[in-house]
Structure formats: C-alpha cells, structure tokens
Amino acid sequence: MTGILDQLWRIGRMLFLPKQTRGYPEVKPVLPPRYRARIVLTRDPDGQERCVACNLCAAACPPDCIEVVKAETEDGRWYPATFRINFSRCIFCGFCEEACPTSAIQLTPDFELADYDRDSLLYDKQDLLIAGPGKRPDYSYWQVAGKAIAGKDKGAGENEAPPVDLKDLTP
Amino acid sequence: MTIKLKIDGREVTVEDGRDLLSIALEQGVDVPHFCWHAALGSVGACRMCAVKVAPGEGTPGKVEMACMTPASDGMVVDTTDAEAARFRAQVIEWLMLNHPHDCAVCEEGGACHLQDMVVATGHHDRRARGPKRTHRNQNLGPLLTHEMNRCIGCWRCLRFYRDHAGGRDFNAFGAHDRLYFGRAGDGPLDSPFAGNLAEVCPTGVFTDKAWSGVYARPWDLSATPAICTGCSAGCNVTLNERGGTLRRVLNRYHGAINGFFLCDRGRWSPWSVDGPGRLTGAVTLPRVAGAVGLGSPRASLESNWALRRLVGPGRFFAGVSDRETALTARMAALLKASPVPSLTEMAAADAILVLGEDLTATAPRAALALRQAVRGAERDLACKKGVALWLDDAVRVAGEGRRSPLALVTALPDALDDIASFAIRRAPHDMAAFAAAILAALQGRPADAEASAIAQALSTARAPLIIAGAGLGLAGPVEAAASLATALGPKARLALFPAEAGSFGLSLLAPAGGIEAALAELERNPGPLVVLENDLFRRADPALVERLFAKATQVIALDHLATETTTAAALAVPVAAPAEAAGTWVNHEGRAQRSFAFRPADPQAPTAWRVLAALAGETPEPGLDALLEALVADLPALAAVRDGAPGVDHGPVPRAHPRQSARTAGNHPDRATRTDPDSPLSWTMEGDRAPEPALATWTDRPGLHSVSAEYAAQQWIGGPLKGGDPGVNVLHAAADAPALADPPPGAGLLGLPLHSPFAAHEADAASPPLAARAPAARVTLHPADAARLGLTAGALLVIDGRPAPAPLSLDPDLPAGHIGLSGLRALRPVILGGAP
C-alpha cells in the first residue's frame, strides 16, 4: 500500500517540473560544435583539397562505410579520385576524424540525414566537400610532410633543412 | 654440432656457428631489425637488433647486436631486458630523426617494416626539434618510385643491387646523415632485378610505380598465389587485386626456386591483363570437328590438353617450329635421366658452364642464382679463415674477391661477363665444337688452352653445373651440354631451359609435331585450324604461318591479347589471361605448379580450357578438379599434377585481407563473386589461411605486416617452406627422344635472336610498365658484313618480306654472317630485301 502511494507521489510530482519534450522539428536543437553527425571534407587554409586519400579513415571506420580511391596529380600531390561515405551505415563514432592525419574529415552537428531512398545516403566527394578548413583553420598537412608538391619544394616544408648537396665533401 | 642456448627463457637447440638474430626469428621471437635480410646476411649497420646476452646462466649480460653475435653453448639471451629495450628505443629515435611525416602519402604505409619497428619499440613522439635533412629524388624510370627523404640508411638496397644482383649503376653518395642511395643521374635502373628494391627496402624509398598508379592500401588487397609465366624458371608470385583489377605483383617465397627475389619481367608482365592490348568482343562459338590444333608454349597444361582432347592426339601439334618441338622433347628426355637442379641448387654449384644461353634474358632468375654461385669460392676461403658465412661484409673481405669458375660460351657479350672467369665468344654453330674440345680435354685428349682450363675447372669441382637452353633454337649446345654432364659423372648437374613457361607442359602432351607438321597434316586432311594462345607470327617464319592459314578451311584463334594471329584468324575468341585462369605450369625442372585466377572470370573471356570444351560441343567441366580428373584418366603418367595444390573442397581459404575496409561504402558485396570454381580460395575474408604453401595468400601477422617478415613461413630461414615447397615433378612422363643434329648453317645470312629481359613475349609488350621499360628493338650487323652487303647504319631493311623492327645498327661484336634481330625466336636463315 505504501509502495503504491510512493509511486503515485513520485510520478505525480513530475506534473509540476519543467517539460523535457522538445518541439523538434519546429524548434531546432542547439548542439555544441563538437557534436558528431554529418561528415564533411574540409579544405586546406589555401583552399586546396585537404584529403590525401591515405585511407586511414576507411581503415578506422568500424562499419566500413568509407571508400577512398587514391589519385595523384602531376606534381605528386595525392588526392581522392573517389570519396564516398555510406551514411546508412555510419554510426557517427568519429573514429574517422580521429584517424585523419590531415584534419580533412570532420563531423558536424547536422544530424538530419533521414531519407526515403537508400542510394541518396551515399555521399560522394562533391556532396562532402565544403569550402573552408572547418575546426582546424591553420593546419596544412603538406607543410609538415616530406613529399614535394607544386609550391613546396624539398626543404621548403616546416622544420626542414635545404636539400643535401651530394657533391659536398665537408664532414 | 649442435648447441643449446636460452632465448627469453626458452631453451633452444641449434646448429653451431649461427647468429643470434636468425635463431631468435626462427624461434618466433621477433627481434626488431633493419639491415639484416634473410638473403643478404648480417652487416650490423642499423644497431636495431640489440638484445641482452650473457655467456651463461647467472653471469651478468651486456647489450649486443643479435645479428652480429655468434650463438654459443649455454648462452642466455634476453630480448625483453630493460636496458636492451631502452637501447633499441634510442636507436629508432635516431633513425626517425630525419624521417618525414609521410605515412599518409607513402605507398609503403600499412605494410611498412619501419612502421612495424617503430610501433614495436614504442617510439611515438619526435623529441628532436632541429630541422630534418631533405633530399632531392631521382626519376628511376617507369618501374620504381624514389623518395629519398624516407631513407633510414640500412644499406639493404645497395647490398641487394650491387652485391647480390651485380648492378653497377646504383650507389651510395654523401656521408653520415647526408647518405644518399641512387644513380649518378636520373634514368631507369639497368639491372633486370631492380624491382626487388621495392621489397628489400624496409621503408617507402623504393616502391612499385605501377602499383602507385592504381593504388590501394595493402590491407585492401586480395592475394592470390600464382606462377610467373615469364620464363621456364616458374617463379612463385602473389597477385594483388582490388575491385577486379590487378594492383601489384609480389614475390612469393619458394625455397627451391625464386627465394626472396623475382626478376622485373615476372613482377610486371602480368600487368598485360589490364593493359590496352586485350582481345575483346562477344563471339558465338561454333561447333568444331575434324580440326587441327596448335598448342601453345604460353598456355597452361590444362588448356593445351583441352585442345588435344578437342582435336585428338593425332591432330594436336605444338604452335612452334618442328625443330623447337623436337628440341623441347629432347631436352625433357635428357633431363628425365638425371636429377635436375633447382635454382637454389644451381646457386650452390662450384663450377658452371653456360653453353649458348643468354640466361639473363631467357631465364633471368637463373642468372641471379649464378651470381650467388660464383661467390662460392669467396665463401670457401672465408670459411677456411674461420669467418662465419652470415657475416656478409667480412666474408667479402676475407674471401679476397675470389670467384668460382663460370664459363660463358655465348654468341654475344653477356650480362654475366662481369663475373665470368671465361667469357668465350663463338658463333652459334661453333659452340658444339667448343664443347667437344672441353669434352676431349676431360677425356685426356689434346684440346686448346681455354677448353682445357674449363675442363680442368669442371672436373676438379665438387658440384659442377652445365647449362644450356632453347635461346638459340639449336640442338648442338644442348646435346653437347648433356654429353659433358655425362662425362663429368654423377656429381655433375645438367640444367636445360626450354623457351617458355609452358614449353615442357606442352611437350609432355606429346604433340605430333610443330607448325610444319601441322601444315602437312592439313594438306593431307583439310579442316579448320584452332590456334591456342599463340601469336604464331612471333614463333615461326611468317611465310610458313601464312601458308598454314591458307591451307586451313577456317582459322579459330583463342587468345587474351589481340595479335597478328587473332587479326588473321576468321574467328578470334577472347579467353582469360594466364593470371586470370587456374592452371598448371611445368618449369625447367619438370616441377608442375598450380597457379590460380586472381579475379573471378569475365564471362566474355572464360578460361581457354572451358572455351575448348564448348568448341567440342561438350559441357565444360564444372571446375579445374574435374578437368584434371579427365586429364589424368587420359594420360595416367601425369597423375601427379592433381597433387599440385589441394582441390576445391579444401576451402574456403580467404584471399581478402582480414583487415580489408570499405566493403559497404556503396559497394554491393552480395552481388560479387565469392567462390572460385577452380580453387579452394574465396574472394572473402571468411575462413582460415591454409597451411599448404601452394595456397599461401598473406604472410603478414599482427605487428609484422611487411614482406620483411615472411621468414616466419620457412622451416628455417632461407630454407623450404613449412609444409614443403610447392610443386610435384612430372618429368618422368616425358617420352624418350632421339638425339638431334642441327642443319648446316648454309650460305646466307642467319638471323640471331637478340633477347631482352624486359621484352620476351607478347605479354611483356602488352604490359604498360614493361613496355615503357623495354629497350628499343634492334637490328644489327657486323660492320664487315654491312660493308659487304653495301649497307650503312640507319638503313631500313626488309627482312623476310617484312619491314625490319628498327633501323640497322652496326655492332662489331656480332658474329660474321649473322644479323641480330630483336623478337626473333631462334636462329634461322633470313632473306634481306624484297618488297615490304
């Protein structure tokens, strides 16, 4: 008997507390910038494509929903010929973002991805690429990598000495 | 004598006189290392393999380099010791000091020995703040990339390229941390073994350029065991596939054949499968009866047999000249009589005579074995001085550069001349006479000085080796080699290299003759002609082929490449390339080895043996196992071929890598083919890797992902594979064949084949990377002959009624009366002039 009264009291008390129900979709939630939802591909500070098609995100992804195919420009820059995420499989764990050495792949707070058509949940590079550098405005992988590309010769990267002169005989 | 020592608390018993590193690795204790390589020995250059070594139980130990320390009785080795671990951690930190932040854009990443070692030693943060030294790269041609910033200075590349493979155009430049490995300037590496640098280098300095062009991370590649069809050595390769295209070809260790190294032809000729030269198009197969069949030396045993079944044994001919058919049969018959040396055994010979064969071009991997054999004298002397054989550098110094005798009797300067004690030049038809002089000297009869010296070297050797082959198409050198081997007695070995990977397989099916015999048969009993995987115009006199085609009521050509033959045929049927088909290949030893398809068959280009069954109006066998049953029922002497590899019901054995990613990113794996009707290998990652080496897919394991860790599959390091080296000998099935004599050379010009390691067969020309690497075709004459014929360098000749492949060049090394021709198969008279 006391148990029933206790229950009634506990539940009835809720009638006077503030409402938790959200008016979504009429009222949009405010989410922190680090919320993990729809994935984007960001760009280097100079506006060039950031992703180098290293495939680390694809390897880290638990449900295996990323496909990246490497291509290379004349000057040696790696880039993804294909970059595809299957959002019907993505669990928004953020492992890809953690694995990415270039900060290209980033999760955003936009979680509204529902669709009636499975195929439209396959996002390709043109759907994923955004105009800016996202959460890391200053980082450029190519500046710390040792490979030369157009505009960054050997020895011109961060923390690099000029190329060795092989004919130099000094000890 | 054996000794007992303790490694990480485990007691092990090993042969005396070995180094600690190889013992530990063999025992499954993965000591980090860089400069040590199973085939190259120890030099102690990298200081990575530090372990704690105590002379006995209870005695204080000290940190030593495992690869440079001989094991001794009672020794206690601790690889986990804190001091040793700290030492290794410091070494890796030094080695990484200048290493670029490149993994993301480095082809090696994912199967990188450096990555593995860095993880193994726990180094994860660069403490040094100074700038990194940088290097400019070189363009090393179409086969290899060069990214020198990634070098950690282990010296493996140089030790392989110069010391092991005998290359001269690659060296170390600079000093201390400015060390640079490369050529004097841009340009392709000369050596036909340069491709091994991609596997030997533990970092991403040298990687496969063709792979980089269609790159996929190693963990995303499927791995299929296959046999190289580039020559009759039968090296084992792994074909890496993803998304239905070939991505990379890797060496697959075989203890008796290729060991750790392939030649560049083997590494890149399979690329013809996705090259532009494929024969394509849908065809409606007619029903063929009463046909004459021309088998092929570049088709598998199964495909040749399926043709033989279609046309009947009496109408089955080899798609090469009558002479080559007879010569191949004779070679098989000669080899049947005695134990045939494998390439590994050839590398242990201590006196070698090569009669007439340009081995570096016709069986390149065998030439690499000879380069190791001639170091025998150096090893013997070092041994006498008490130097352990695994101390690579010390052996070279103590050995005083001695070379075991190698005699090369060839028509032209040879790639092995630099290691030969006797580099003897004879016109092709004079080689048998020279061999006869050696034989005379062996039997104590008078002979000239050179022949006597060679006879002396061969007769005093412990394990002499005589090599000949079909490179000139002459029987003289082959017969002479056999008589010399017989004269030398049971200690001698005879190795004969037939023209192609499928030559012995074809010969074992006892074709009724060659192209000339097929022509005669068609004249007697006309009918359609079925040509199996063969561009006849490359293998015989074009005029003869044209006559043959004119006699046939219909020509049906099966091939994976579009060739002159498929163009001339009334019906050209696309079939699977060797890399896309399961089949058996019989190598120069008579070893039958099974190769598997690296991707599911394209319904537009099925395996040739399936097409041949369909041409006969039969339902093709459901799989290779059933075909082999039928083959063995027909030819019981070949029963052993069934044992080349386990059958379909042995599976599933996964070829996909267990870490493969992106299976579901818009790909539909449910629609993809998963099982292979011809092998227990599946295209999934389900199932267990097979213990049988014939089904070996991946050799990596957690913590060790690169090819540098493949020693774990070997019974002992550099020894046979666990479970036995793949392949079964079928040479006993060869029929006896009478001795052959060559026709006299005649008065006219003789075409002399100019072989190249990079351009031997149709597939090489159809492989984009190899075609880009291949030297230009040549047509050469001796200046005196040119003057006699009134020709000058640069002349555009017409040879046998066809325009020559290149302008004439003059070469004083060419024997008089001969015209050197690229792409020629065997020595034969040619006619200059006439209308093109």
Ligand code: SF4
């Ligand atoms: S968030 Fe997780 S599941 Fe989604 S793509 Fe990234 S790694 Fe894969």
Ligand code: SF4
């Ligand atoms: S998004 Fe990042 S981790 Fe993924 S392939 Fe591109 S660079 Fe590599």
Ligand code: SF4
């Ligand atoms: S060599 Fe190995 S460690 Fe160095 S960048 Fe390449 S993958 Fe990374």
Ligand code: SF4
């Ligand atoms: S290039 Fe490669 S193999 Fe050669 S020394 Fe450097 S790391 Fe070693």
Ligand code: FES
């Ligand atoms: S492996 Fe022992 S020092 Fe390099």
